[in-house]
Amino acid sequence: MAAKVGIFAAILLVCAILSPLLASSFPNHRPEFLEHDSGKTDVTIHGDNNNVVHANVNDIAIPCSNYETRNERSLKEKKKKKNKNKKNKKEMNHHEHDFEAFNFEHPQIEGVRHGYPQVFPEHNVDPITKEHEEPEILEGLREGFYQNTCPQAEEIIRNGLIRAFQNDSTIAAAIPRLFLHDCFVKGCDGSILLDTTPTGGKIEKLSPSNGITVKGFELIDEIKAELEENCPGIVSCSDVLAYLSRDAFVASGLPHYEVSGGRRDGMESRVENVVGNLPLPDDTVDQMIQLFNRKGLNAEDLVVLIGAHSIGVAHCFNFLYRMDTPEKAQMVDPRLGNVMKFTCTGQMSTIAFDATTQYKMDSVFYKQLLMKKGLLESDQALTQDIRTRGLVQRFSNDEVGWFNKFGVAMNKLGAVEVLTGNQGQIRKQCRAVNL
Numbered sequence: 530m531a532a533k534v535g536i537f538a539a540i541l542l543v544c545a546i547l548s549p550l551l552a553s554s555f556p557n558h559r560p561e562f563l564e565h566d567s568g569k570t571d572v573t574i575h576g577d578n579n580n581v582v583h584a585n586v587n588d589i590a591i592p593c594s595n596y597e598t599r600n601e602r603s604l605k606e607k608k609k610k611k612n613k614n615k616k617n618k619k620e621m622n623h624h625e626h627d628f629e630a631f632n633f634e635h636p637q638i639e640g641v642r643h644g645y646p647q648v649f650p651e652h653n654v655d656p657i658t659k660e661h662e663e664p665e666i667l668e669g670l671r672e673g674f675y676q677n678t679c680p681q682a683e684e685i686i687r688n689g690l691i692r693a694f695q696n697d698s699t700i701a702a703a704i705p706r707l708f709l710h711d712c713f714v715k716g717c718d719g720s721i722l723l724d725t726t727p728t729g730g731k732i733e734k735l736s737p738s739n740g741i742t743v744k745g746f747e748l749i750d751e752i753k754a755e756l757e758e759n760c761p762g763i764v765s766c767s768d769v770l771a772y773l774s775r776d777a778f779v780a781s782g783l784p785h786y787e788v789s790g791g792r793r794d795g796m797e798s799r800v801e802n803v804v805g806n807l808p809l810p811d812d813t814v815d816q817m818i819q820l821f822n823r824k825g826l827n828a829e830d831l832v833v834l835i836g837a838h839s840i841g842v843a844h845c846f847n848f849l850y851r852m853d854t855p856e857k858a859q860m861v862d863p864r865l866g867n868v869m870k871f872t873c874t875g876q877m878s879t880i881a882f883d884a885t886t887q888y889k890m891d892s893v894f895y896k897q898l899l900m901k902k903g904l905l906e907s908d909q910a911l912t913q914d915i916r917t918r919g920l921v922q923r924f925s926n927d928e929v930g931w932f933n934k935f936g937v938a939m940n941k942l943g944a945v946e947v948l949t950g951n952q953g954q955i956r957k958q959c960r961a962v963n964l
């Protein structure tokens with residue numbers, strides 16, 4: 530007990546020393562106060578691309594926060610990591626981005642949609658148990674696909690992720706978003722990675738749904754180059770994205786799960802294919818469920834996977850409009866509304882989905898949703914629909930159950946309309962098809 534008090538005191542001391550340092554690092558983003566259900570007050574720093582560097586994922590439950598989800602275990606870990614953490618906080622830097630220079634099209638925001646059911650009967654929920662213990666064979670994909678042909682493949686990919694994560698922890702959120710946007714548009718075929726295609730024409734990357742909101746391409750190039758050096762022509766770019774997404778979630782605290790491999794790379798990438806195939810931040814629950822159904826995923830997969838918003842950020846143009854009309858604003862916690870107004874100095878500013886544990890995959894995100902602290906209208910809507918609300922409640926109270934479902938749902942996502950066998954090709958580099 531005395532030891533714990535000592536550790537806490539040490540952490541507070543580090544925080545006290547670092548707070549002015551941090552504040553002065555973000556002159557445009559003063560610390561903002563957000564309250565939690567614990568009734569305590571947290572200091573969270575919102576701002577553009579605070580590429581906070583962490584030596585280890587266990588540091589991610591930021592010690593300057595008094596949010597108590599990770600209790601004693603993480604307290605012990607913090608003791609071990611304290612010195613590293615101290616060093617890395619000092620290395621925290623602020624990267625300026627010239628957003629004005631990016632020719633960004635504002636997404637179309639359609640008319641006000643409301644009228645969600647107002648009654649939420651509690652569902653009788655069974656305890657969540659781990660599903661699918663045996664290796665999965667999904668749509669011709671299988672676990673350990675590269676065991677014989679490139680045994681070091683998964684390790685090369687994981688090391689690449691860890692290397693990048695240690696330099697810039699925002700990469701962990703960027704990669705799974707790329708994967709979703711690859712898989713929902715003509716299947717998981719690496720088409721989002723293409724810069725040019727034999728047919729020419731505008732590529733998927735140029736869609737407003739992608740544009741500045743997708744990144745991570747350099748890391749994929751690096752990893753792909755290393756793979757080609759070790760086992761030329763073996764590992765597809767689409768598989769790199771699949772494994773890398775897993776590694777990103779694991780680096781963010783999700784327990785390890787096996788990923789099926791065997792995807793082949795597609796040869797086309799057309800901006801027209803994006804329309805209607807990616808979810809939008811003002812989608813209704815109906816629209817999201819329909820989209821997921823079309824891709825072979827169900828409403829539960831949707832709610833499970835939306836937990837990916839436990840990490841990462843959204844740009845203000847994706848949610849600030851909610852404060853413009855009273856009907857929409859009433860679905861935003863007033864304190865979050867203030868944070869939005871305060872932090873969104875422009876539409877290109879960003880806020881973390883889950884500001885309390887931005888770099889950590891945890892069920893805090895679902896808890897926040899239940900308190901109207903969801904940044905996106907679409908995320909918040911999941912608490913208002915009879916088909917999804919019970920699941921949000923369930924995952925908010927059962928992190929382990931959600932973890933177990935997450936890997937299974939990711940493998941379902943990773944099996945959407947895949948090319949396998951002799952279909953497609955194994956690209957030599959991810960930005961262009963082999964001719």
Ligand code: HEM
Pocket residue numbers: 699701702703704705706709741742743808809810811812817831834835837838840841842843844845847905907908
């Ligand atoms: C189903 C409805 C969904 C909608 C409407 C949606 C929408 C969005 C939006 C608007 C952003 C912010 C982009 C930006 O402003 O930069 C975002 C970010 C993100 N999304 Fe989703 N998303 C959905 C589902 C998913 C799923 C299923 C995943 C799982 C892979 C996912 C993973 C992410 C991640 C990790 C980020 C953070 C990206 C970053 O920080 O770089 N999303 N999403």
Ligand SMILES: *[C@@H]1O[C@H](CO)[C@@H](O)[C@H](O)[C@H]1NC(C)=O
Pocket residue numbers: 580624693696697
């Ligand atoms: C480190 O991260 C920054 C962005 O935060 C990026 O510009 C730079 O290329 C990264 N360095 C390496 C070695 O990945």
